[in-house]
Amino acid sequence: MRIPEKFRELKKRNEGALIAYICAGDPTAEGTKEYVTALVRGGADIIELGLPFSDPVADGPTIQAGIERALAAGMTPDIYFKMVRSLKVHIPLVVMTYYNLIFKRGLERFVVDCSASGISGIIVPDLPAEESGELAGLCEKNDIDLIFLVAPTTTESRMKQILTRGTGFIYLVARLGVTGARSDIAGSTSELIQRVKTNTPKAVGFGISNGRQAAEIISAGADGVIVGSAFVDIIASGNDVPRRLEALARELKYGIKMAPE
Amino acid sequence: MKQEQRSTKFGKYGGQFVPEVLMPVLEELTEEYEKYKDDPVFNEELDYYLRDFAGRPSPLYYAKQLSREYGVKIYLKREDLVHGGAHKLNNTLGQALLTRYMGKKRIIAETGAGQHGTACAMAGAAFGITTEVYMGAKDTVRQRMNVYRMELMGTKVIPVKSGSQTLKDAINEAMRNWVANVETTHYLIGSVVGPHPYPTMVRDFQSVIGKEVRKQIMEKEGRFPDSIVACTGGGSNAMGIFHPFIDDDVDLFAVEAGGSGMKTTDKEALHSATLCAGEDGVLHGARTKVLQNKYGQILESSSIAAGLDYAGVGPELAYLADIGRIKPRYSLDAEALEAFHDLCRLEGIIPALESSHAVAYVKKAAGSGELGDVVVINISGRGDKDLETVLGMNK
Numbered sequence: 231m232r233i234p235e236k237f238r239e240l241k242k243r244n245e246g247a248l249i250a251y252i253c254a255g256d257p258t259a260e261g262t263k264e265y266v267t268a269l270v271r272g273g274a275d276i277i278e279l280g281l282p283f284s285d286p287v288a289d290g291p292t293i294q295a296g297i298e299r300a301l302a303a304g305m306t307p308d309i310y311f312k313m314v315r316s317l318k319v320h321i322p323l324v325v326m327t328y329y330n331l332i333f334k335r336g337l338e339r340f341v342v343d344c345s346a347s348g349i350s351g352i353i354v355p356d357l358p359a360e361e362s363g364e365l366a367g368l369c370e371k372n373d374i375d376l377i378f379l380v381a382p383t384t385t386e387s388r389m390k391q392i393l394t395r396g397t398g399f400i401y402l403v404a405r406l407g408v409t410g411a412r413s414d415i416a417g418s419t420s421e422l423i424q425r426v427k428t429n430t431p432k433a434v435g436f437g438i439s440n441g442r443q444a445a446e447i448i449s450a451g452a453d454g455v456i457v458g459s460a461f462v463d464i465i466a467s468g469n470d471v472p473r474r475l476e477a478l479a480r481e482l483k484y485g486i487k488m489a490p491e
Numbered sequence: 492m493k494q495e496q497r498s499t500k501f502g503k504y505g506g507q508f509v510p511e512v513l514m515p516v517l518e519e520l521t522e523e524y525e526k527y528k529d530d531p532v533f534n535e536e537l538d539y540y541l542r543d544f545a546g547r548p549s550p551l552y553y554a555k556q557l558s559r560e561y562g563v564k565i566y567l568k569r570e571d572l573v574h575g576g577a578h579k580l581n582n583t584l585g586q587a588l589l590t591r592y593m594g595k596k597r598i599i600a601e602t603g604a605g606q607h608g609t610a611c612a613m614a615g616a617a618f619g620i621t622t623e624v625y626m627g628a629k630d631t632v633r634q635r636m637n638v639y640r641m642e643l644m645g646t647k648v649i650p651v652k653s654g655s656q657t658l659k660d661a662i663n664e665a666m667r668n669w670v671a672n673v674e675t676t677h678y679l680i681g682s683v684v685g686p687h688p689y690p691t692m693v694r695d696f697q698s699v700i701g702k703e704v705r706k707q708i709m710e711k712e713g714r715f716p717d718s719i720v721a722c723t724g725g726g727s728n729a730m731g732i733f734h735p736f737i738d739d740d741v742d743l744f745a746v747e748a749g750g751s752g753m754k755t756t757d758k759e760a761l762h763s764a765t766l767c768a769g770e771d772g773v774l775h776g777a778r779t780k781v782l783q784n785k786y787g788q789i790l791e792s793s794s795i796a797a798g799l800d801y802a803g804v805g806p807e808l809a810y811l812a813d814i815g816r817i818k819p820r821y822s823l824d825a826e827a828l829e830a831f832h833d834l835c836r837l838e839g840i841i842p843a844l845e846s847s848h849a850v851a852y853v854k855k856a857a858g859s860g861e862l863g864d865v866v867v868i869n870i871s872g873r874g875d876k877d878l879e880t881v882l883g884m885n886k
């Protein structure tokens with residue numbers, strides 16, 4: 231399923247999106263398949279599947295640890311695409327990875343592999359708009375959305391450039407910093423939501439871990455909420471993982487649905 | 492051959508591959524650097540610190556005994572005599588001063604062996620700027636004395652326990668901290684690596700080395716050397732001595748760490764010879780040559796010299812190697828160690844193990860005629876920090 235279609239469907243129901251991140255191969259490829267299913271059961275609307283890179287500079291300790299577990303267990307881009315192809319889910323899948331893995335595989339081959347394995351979008355946290363021309367062209371040709379991040383520090387001139395290039399959704403970084411669950415939501419978040427003027431859906435990530443926060447974000451005007459570290463924390467515990475992933479997804483989705491306008 | 496001022500690239504290398512949060516701060520840093528780099532007041536102050544605090548100019552010394560032994564006329568550029576014992580201070584003074592001019596209150600940095608961290612601690616203390624240094628947890632153990640040196644000068648050393656717990660992980664962690672504190676903090680990168688403007692800025696601050704050599708060699712030889720040889724980790728001492736000669740008829744040799752041999756597995760390289768054996772990739776904000784596996788995962792590198800032990804290299808060096816302007820070479824651990832002893836014994840100079848790689852290459856290549864008649868070797872640092880390693884190797 232394509233990402234815009236998903237957001238259109240949600241919009242009809244007047245509902246925000248839950249976008250769930252987990253790292254593929256953490257702790258095994260088989261585990262990931264089971265966890266994806268659990269997240270979908272809990273109500274996730276889009277799944278971001280991390281393709282692990284050895285030097286994840288945009289990630290905090292929780293996701294770094296997940297990436298290390300996945301790499302230690304042998305996850306590679308080849309295994310990743312094979313695993314994704316075997317997933318039987320009917321929601322959009324997005325690959326999140328660092329630019330060197332795409333660069334090394336060859337931009338075209340990477341995008342074609344995404345398309346062939348049923349991936350609808352690509353997020354590259356270390357690829358700013360300035361360097362993204364070639365990848366953006368290939369994504370357009372292959373009907374893949376290239377999703378860009380905007381941050382509280384993004385200037386107006388860069389914002390314009392990003393908003394013209396980004397498709398699928400715009401990933402709003404809720405705070406200065408790396409990924410990781412936190413208990414407070416920065417006041418700058420709603421300011422950022424107001425600043426991003428576009429018809430492309432806006433999803434907010436970095437630091438969201440519970441239903442109350444998810445509700446706040448949606449009330450502040452976002453179209454979706456991205457949650458990663460809170461799920462990866464559950465995976466790290468190794469304890470009753472599928473059930474707890476499903477429960478957290480359900481809590482988050484409930485918060486999103488109940489968010490006061 | 493000179494790069495266009497405004498470009499973020501060296502040919503296809505360089506650029507800015509960083510999280511969005513950092514793009515505005517890189518823009519700001521580029522502007523501020525452009526503003527101050529030719530500013531007379533800034534440069535006067537920097538010159539003052541380079542002279543009275545760092546002890547510049549460093550001598551160019553004719554190494555008579557070594558020349559006789561190796562069979563080529565050798566001059567040593569004595570960066571080992573710079574305050575702190577390495578060339579690193581040239582860059583940290585420049586960037587710390589820039590930090591002050593930019594009105595930022597805090598410096599963060601990465602360090603491998605602790606040389607750059609120490610130079611940051613010195614500059615931070617001299618300018619009264621809060622300084623925090625990220626260092627791989629493994630390195631904090633291997634280089635205890637440098638941790639203590641930094642702490643003595645008021646710098647907080649933060650051990651990094653992620654990944655391989657070495658230099659590249661320290662860079663990752665410094666970048667993460669920077670992302671969270673961009674408004675108050677300057678990230679003081681220690682080599683000609685990272686996103687634009689760092690490779691250019693660090694090169695410019697280190698170019699004082701080559702500028703001095705131009706004058707000194709004219710006084711002593713009445714002509715330029717046939718070749719200049721420098722060890723290359725990230726490449727800052729090499730670019731510093733090469734850059735002022737880039738348009739001259741002087742051969743430039745970048746000597747990398749061959750470690751225990753030029754072999755790699757899926758996870759690690761037995762060496763750190765990125766220009767010699769790396770492939771195009773994107774690491775720490777720049778497109779450059781990188782030691783990586785077939786999927787693009789970064790390899791753990793290896794070298795007897797901690798300061799050369801890095802899986803990337805400055806993008807400008809990758810470019811200059813591609814166009815044939817510099818010649819990438821390597822020396823093995825054992826060769827560097829032998830050269831280390833040569834210089835100690837013959838000249839009474841204890842060089843850093845990093846610099847010993849450059850000396851070792853001269854030893855190897857002198858007979859072939861490749862280096863010409865007059866060679867300048869950049870002795871990028873002194874070897875006191877390495878005595879424990881050398882003792883261990885000699886056993």
Ligand SMILES: Cc1ncc(COP(=O)(O)O)c(C=O)c1O
Pocket residue numbers: 577578603604606607681682683722723724725726727728729797798799843845846871872873
């Ligand atoms: C003495 C010395 N030489 C060389 C290096 C390598 O760095 P670069 O290649 O940036 O000069 C280091 C790094 O720590 C060093 O301490």
